[in-house]
Amino acid sequence: MSLYQATASAPVNIACIKYWGKRDTKLILPTNSSLSVTLDQDYLKSTTTSRADPSFEKDQLWLNGSEDEIKPGSRLETCIKEMKRLRKQEVEDKDPSAPKLSTMHVRIASYNNFPTAAGLASSASGFAALVSSLAALYALPVSPSTLSLIARQGSGSACRSLFGGFVAWEMGTKADGSDSLAVEVAPQSHWPSLHAIICVVNDAKKGTSSTSGMQRTVETSPLLQHRIKHVVPQRMADISKAILQRDFDSFARITMQDSNQFHAVALDTDPPIFYMNDVSKAIVALVTEYNRIAIEKTGKRKAAYTYDAGPNAVIYVEQENAKEIVDMILQYFPDAAANFKDVFGLYANDAKKGAVIPGFNEAVAHKWEQGVKSIIHTKIGDGPRTLGESESLLGANGMPKTLA
Amino acid sequence: MSLYQATASAPVNIACIKYWGKRDTKLILPTNSSLSVTLDQDYLKSTTTSRADPSFEKDQLWLNGSEDEIKPGSRLETCIKEMKRLRKQEVEDKDPSAPKLSTMHVRIASYNNFPTAAGLASSASGFAALVSSLAALYALPVSPSTLSLIARQGSGSACRSLFGGFVAWEMGTKADGSDSLAVEVAPQSHWPSLHAIICVVNDAKKGTSSTSGMQRTVETSPLLQHRIKHVVPQRMADISKAILQRDFDSFARITMQDSNQFHAVALDTDPPIFYMNDVSKAIVALVTEYNRIAIEKTGKRKAAYTYDAGPNAVIYVEQENAKEIVDMILQYFPDAAANFKDVFGLYANDAKKGAVIPGFNEAVAHKWEQGVKSIIHTKIGDGPRTLGESESLLGANGMPKTLA
16 A cells, blocks of 8 residues: 655745735735845755545644644644645545545644744744645645645745745735736846855744734725835835846835835834844944945945744845855854854854955944844755655654654 | 113923924924923923113123033024014104113023923923013013013923913914914913823933924834824814813823824934833833723823823823822832922821832833932923012122022
8 A cells, every 4th residue: 555645845935025014914915015035945844744545533733743633624633634625626526536635634744944932933934834845735726826725824924934035925916816826027046146154142932923913004004005005016126127127226225115114014013013122223334334434435235134923033135145144143242153053154154253345334233142042044045845755844744753 | 871671580391292403594493383381480491581771782692600601593583583673663762762772782691490401301391491580571571471472482392381280282274473472372370280200210311402303203103104294183182172171081091192103203214223121111011001901990191191202201180190100200200209398298107119000010020229319309380480670690790690
């Protein structure tokens, strides 16, 4: 008897044009389009193994080794149901000899390799890996955009993790959500020198969840409507063009403006939502000063910060400038050196020591103790990968393997 | 020979609908109307003595005992010139026997009684006191609204310090600014129980000046235009109505929403401007939690925070609830007790100790050491006052007196 099983991994994505607000909370249809960069899954990824077996008595899922209940009506249940529906419609109905996997229960084991307490959202990579592993298990002859329609219903931004490189989530206009999907703007290979420096920031308390926060913004922020209608459409067009032209300066400008505008509409919410803290703001000040010097010299920006629903900074930079950014962060947050894995060999055998570029006004921020917990240096990456049998997270006994 | 001299004092005002953006930087014409509460000048005020004398060889001004140069083309020079013009037009041209004070130079001494390093803007009360003292010196038969046209050219928000109580600065539409003036919405006596608790917040660094910051917002924030055209006009109408009805709940809601929106458009500026820090945000969380309980019990808010171009919080509250607010601030910022002058006798002979109301979720913020430097408890106040000879800041020798 065959073992029906597949394993896939999926990457994290970080938005440049932010998703904030749903027009349909059940189908997860956004109030505006968004655009992201997919990060290299060699460093940050979710891996998921899905197995179908006639002996399974119910659908079950384990996340990082602990069982997560699949509640009726939950987003998780919706995704699994939709994938089974696609299996039946696209495979079994067309080929009567295909095994009836859509009628079997599944066991799913998922694992995030993120550094402990990194405070990085895992729902995007998690749902993308789930959908990708089920798509492989079911041998679905469908495009990543079609899969993105289902991942979107798990977690909105998950739809963007179905592609590598630069990805747009087109908001769509249909009530059933069938045109609210992810498309590739440019593949990883278009701009392989794009790096990301993630500064994991210490935070005293957990902020408002993005799910509840964004709907409060939709309900109470007068500014959000203007953003949706009059700002985002132009920014989507402008940043897509900047990406296609590898115009880092425009890419950086729009990315920073849109990060700031997302946090502005969060603040315009009643009661207000704050995600950036004083450390986040210090990093904004550092990148602004770094760019000031770059603009003075060449007329162009060299770095772009962006902040999601938390205090962590992601700084996009061309590979050749990555060391200057890490140097700068270490100068102001020296404690971070202990938690910085220098995967690109910036420091070779040198001490991981801070520095700023010539002309830098060091007074734009003060030095912090324990402001930045860790630095993750990564780069633009590819989309979901189907992995071999050896990578399976489920053991022969149908239970999750214990990972070291 | 007569001594031509007058002394006046003027209050601080704190905006509920914020002024942020000029449509004319020379005339100081705003992009939107604003509305403020005048604070009691028994606690916070600027006092100014103006003297005209044929022996003076130039106009001179001393601020807190140090001479401030009156630069050609400066806002200070404009105000003095405009006041002399009014003297000539309204008095000397109509009454040939009136002394020709408009032709004499003036000496002006001004003094702010603000607690040292309170970080409170003094330009509003300062220019209001300057204009008021010159108006008294020149015996101008003009209304406070007319004087507000001149104070506005010294510092925009100064025009609102020409009245007590609740004051609107109507943006006007004329290019010459002749209809951009302050009007009284309601006098102090309309709502005498309105108190203000000012939390002076420690700040590591000086933020962007409001003069340069607001123009950067005008030039770069896409959201500001929406605020100006579509949000502020309705809020001006709504908060005026709330004030006239002494509807604290609506007054509080609109005040907090507009403070947040001002900081939102500052954040939407490129590069972004941040005025609130983590302490400011902790106070927002405390007031939000305090109001949550009030709303649960009575459906109405009991406190309203507002933040200007800095981290200090001003909390409006009805007198009967003032102690609960000070208690709450002292609970989270116990160091502030040492710099809290209990002018309303909230604690009588009791220790100034923190407390929160029943049901308060204490986890909404953590306790801070030295987050709040001092607490100033004050209340709604009256407009500029003309003071007696004994209050003069200029000595018989025509030089500023040394104040203790």
